[in-house]
Amino acid sequence: KKLIFFFLRRRTILDLVAKLGYVFQSCAFKIQNENENTGMKARFSMPFVKKGRLLTSFNKKSFLNSNPKFINNDGEKTIGFFVGCLANYFYIDTANAVLKI
Numbered sequence: 001k002k003l004i005f006f007f008l009r010r011r012t013i014l015d016l017v018a019k020l021g022y023v024f025q026s027c028a029f030k031i032q033n034e035n036e037n038t039g040m041k042a043r044f045s046m047p048f049v050k051k052g053r054l055l056t057s058f059n060k061k062s063f064l065n066s067n068p069k070f071i072n073n074d075g076e077k078t079i080g081f082f083v084g085c086l087a088n089y090f091y092i093d094t095a096n097a098v099l100k101i
Contacts, residue, residue, distance in 0.1 A: 008085070015062060018089050022058040031057055056090040063088045063095040071099075 007014040025031070029040035032054070040057040042049050049055070063083055087095040 011064075014089075015065060018058060018062060019060075022060055025058050029055070029057070059089065059092050063092045066092070067099065 007017065025040060028043055028046070030043055031040050032038045039054045041054055042051050045051045081098065083095050087098075
């Protein structure tokens with residue numbers, strides 16, 4: 001629990017850990033389809049993860065690092081969008097779809 005709160009307070013360190021996870025994820029997990037980012041399965045049995053369970057794979061860049069902080073839409077109103085940890089690091093396609101709306 002302390003480790004999770006440590007990473008949440010220090011986003012730059014969490015970004016670095018996510019990038020390392022992207023680089024080394026193929027050591028412990030088999031990527032299903034690298035082009036479509038459909039997920040990954042464990043190569044061997046691990047604690048808390050069954051061998052055949054499908055998990056989301058890490059992305060090369062997080063959502064917040066791949067988009068500018070402010071996007072000008074030339075509209076009357078400004079809208080704030082809070083991206084949670086899962087959408088920021090794992091479900092980037094979902095966050096991009098919300099951004100297009």
